[in-house]
Amino acid sequence: MxxxxxxxxxxxxxxxxxxxxxxxxxxxxxxxxxxxxxxxxxxxxxxxxxxxxxxxxxxxxxxxxxxxxxxxxxxxxxxxxxxxxxxxxxxxxxxxxxxxxxxxxxxxxxxxxxxxxxxxxxxxxxxxxxxxxxxxxxxxxxxxxxxxxTQKHIRGRLAESLLLLKEKYGFEHDGTTLKVYISREDIANLSNMTTSNAIRTLSTFANEKMIAIDGRKIKILDANRLERVSKLG
Amino acid sequence: MxxxxxxxxxxxxxxxxxxxxxxxxxxxxxxxxxxxxxxxxxxxxxxxxxxxxxxxxxxxxxxxxxxxxxxxxxxxxxxxxxxxxxxxxxxxxxxxxxxxxxxxxxxxxxxxxxxxxxxxxxxxxxxxxxxxxxxxxxxxxxxxxxxxxTQKHIRGRLAESLLLLKEKYGFEHDGTTLKVYISREDIANLSNMTTSNAIRTLSTFANEKMIAIDGRKIKILDANRLERVSKLG
DNA sequence: CACTTTGTATGTTTTAAAGCATCAAAGTTA
DNA sequence: TAACTTTGATGCTTTAAAACATACAAAGTG
Missing domain, CATH: 2.60.120.10 (Jelly Rolls)
Structure with missing residues (x-):
């Protein structure tokens, strides 16, 4: 409330x-x-x-x-x-x-x-x-x-969006969990991709230990690597 | 001069x-x-x-x-x-x-x-x-x-760019030729596509009689149809 | 509580557009 | 004017991402 x-x-x-x-x-x-x-x-x-x-x-x-x-x-x-x-x-x-x-x-x-x-x-x-x-x-x-x-590939666009959410809303008290409750669909709409691809790519990022996902809770585990993925396109 | x-x-x-x-x-x-x-x-x-x-x-x-x-x-x-x-x-x-x-x-x-x-x-x-x-x-x-x-397809993006050039620079005295001398590469860079695709799609538009091309001179023959192509994506 | 809807997760197929290669034409410079 | 460079034109191949298809979990709703 x-x-x-x-x-x-x-x-x-x-x-x-x-x-x-x-x-x-x-x-x-x-x-x-x-x-x-x-x-x-x-x-x-x-x-x-x-x-x-x-x-x-x-x-x-x-x-x-x-x-x-x-x-x-x-x-x-x-x-x-x-x-x-x-x-x-x-x-x-x-x-x-x-x-x-x-x-x-x-x-x-x-x-x-x-x-x-x-x-x-x-x-x-x-x-x-x-x-x-x-x-x-x-x-x-x-x-x-x-x-x-328009120019970055899916991974780069998603990485950029995650960093953008981090910059905008910051973290919970644990210092890693994004302080925003957002659906996969909205993540997709932020990153110019389909919901399927947002989900898929988030899973990949989690497998690669860059992030951790627990429902809508997203933990940023390796911001530097996300930066690199974002820059590379 | x-x-x-x-x-x-x-x-x-x-x-x-x-x-x-x-x-x-x-x-x-x-x-x-x-x-x-x-x-x-x-x-x-x-x-x-x-x-x-x-x-x-x-x-x-x-x-x-x-x-x-x-x-x-x-x-x-x-x-x-x-x-x-x-x-x-x-x-x-x-x-x-x-x-x-x-x-x-x-x-x-x-x-x-x-x-x-x-x-x-x-x-x-x-x-x-x-x-x-x-x-x-x-x-x-x-x-x-x-x-x-990000969302329109190539034809829609190119149609939009041509209309944009028309709005911005208008026509020569003949009332149809775009009053701007612009390379295919720049048209591509305006429309988020490769130069090949800009050239290819311009040719298609010319075949479809929406435009006429003579080197860098582009005539808008059917602006309404371009609008429709632009809207449809 | 069952029941519907919505959201998440993945595998498979299709397709739009990029990438690459080649050639012709037009401009530019030696 | 010949050599070189840039730009325009088109065909062929590859690929990234959309589209589609299920499946299942979670969250609302009657």
Missing amino acids: LNSGLGVKDIVDNPKSIFYLLNQEEKDELQHHISLAHYRRNEFIFKEGDKPTGFLLLVDGKVKIFKEGVGGREQIVRMAKPLGVIGYRALFSDEIHNSSAVTLEESLVCTVSPEFIYTRALKNSDFSFKIIRKLSKELGFSNSRTVTL | LNSGLGVKDIVDNPKSIFYLLNQEEKDELQHHISLAHYRRNEFIFKEGDKPTGFLLLVDGKVKIFKEGVGGREQIVRMAKPLGVIGYRALFSDEIHNSSAVTLEESLVCTVSPEFIYTRALKNSDFSFKIIRKLSKELGFSNSRTVTL
């Missing part, structure tokens, strides 16, 4: 939050333009084709952002973690969402009204610049993914 | 230029922070790994922006046309370039100093917002490309 005691204060006072850099006056006003929503596991936050309702900040939980491709096959373009921003690309480009967001686990999302973002936040050049920086990094990531997903 | 008479005036006074929306004072100051460079065909403007030297605007010519992938295989991530902005992603994310830019033809590029961009342009919220919008659109494009390049 989530800590439902989380409130707006905790969001604006956390240095990792994008709203942290607003000045006090702006923060005060933000209170009137913000709302919190709770989602269970596997719920849509927004769907491809929806009109953006605001600027979304994932307060707690984990979310996958994906696009539907040929024959409904989905490609995960990004994973979000707490205090990550979601759905802002469509808002800023004034388009409908071209990707969907679904929770991987119980999550808390706060929505900030477009009015506040446009008339207040974006007038603050620190905020604007932070957004520019975020978009630039994400664009760099997306371009890199395009290349690796 | 390029019209070398092009100057800073022509850049700031063109409504399609991002600098058009600066106020007069900012425009005046811009003059002292701008320089023009001329490139011949197939010259590098910047290379993957280079440190960004400034904010670049393609004044005239055509440029491909690409990343090196597995085994040196290149993937074109974007094509630029006059008054398009290049190399700004790396500048704003404060990273080294993660892609290279090479001219497809004789080109003119203007460089604006990072100081002017940071201390002046980005303080103008109209400019910042234009950049945010540009990045957002490009990110949407990149995410879409990831999906189509």
Whole structure:
């Protein structure tokens, strides 16, 4: 169960939050333009084709952002973690969402009204610049993914995805188990391969002692070797 | 030969230029922070790994922006046309370039100093917002490309690339010939396929009367059918 | 509780696209 | 203009990954 005691204060006072850099006056006003929503596991936050309702900040939980491709096959373009921003690309480009967001686990999302973002936040050049920086990094990531997903072989793509999950969500207290509960299908959709091939290749990695699998629990046993497999393609 | 008479005036006074929306004072100051460079065909403007030297605007010519992938295989991530902005992603994310830019033809590029961009342009919220919008659109494009390049079959990918070239550069006076002189290898690198397959599939499209080829001149004979081939994957 | 659905695991077959080889045409340089 | 290099065109072979087929376990559902 989530800590439902989380409130707006905790969001604006956390240095990792994008709203942290607003000045006090702006923060005060933000209170009137913000709302919190709770989602269970596997719920849509927004769907491809929806009109953006605001600027979304994932307060707690984990979310996958994906696009539907040929024959409904989905490609995960990004994973979000707490205090990550979601759905802002469509808002800023004034388009409908071209990707969907679904929770991987119980999550808390706060929505900030477009009015506040446009008339207040974006007038603050620190905020604007932070957004520019975020978009630039994400664009760099997306371009890199395009290349690796098209050019690397299955093993390389899967290794890269596992390392990506490690970077994004880190480990449990044991220091080896990935701190994310994700289906084989989602691993496949993250790595541009079929579910069968994700399962098969995970098994191979486990046989080779690079990882250990116990249901959905994945332990990274040899990150260096995964790096090498990822680099080799 | 390029019209070398092009100057800073022509850049700031063109409504399609991002600098058009600066106020007069900012425009005046811009003059002292701008320089023009001329490139011949197939010259590098910047290379993957280079440190960004400034904010670049393609004044005239055509440029491909690409990343090196597995085994040196290149993937074109974007094509630029006059008054398009290049190399700004790396500048704003404060990273080294993660892609290279090479001219497809004789080109003119203007460089604006990072100081002017940071201390002046980005303080103008109209400019910042234009950049945010540009990045957002490009990110949407990149995410879409990831999906189509990984999921569509060869015919779909090539059809999409031809339509992309059409959208970007348009037609010659005859209304059918693509206004870009591009090698089969570049078409392949744009479409995530080998040069052989690009050549082969172009021939097939020509046999099917969707296009006509005469050396590097490509005529789009049936754009609707190309759209259909592109959509079907 | 049985019953259906969903997720995981593997083996087998098929296929799209890469890889390779060869040749012709067009450009470039000596 | 001859020699060389690059680019374009096509056929043939190989291969990586999809597609398909079961089987079985786990998790929901009536």
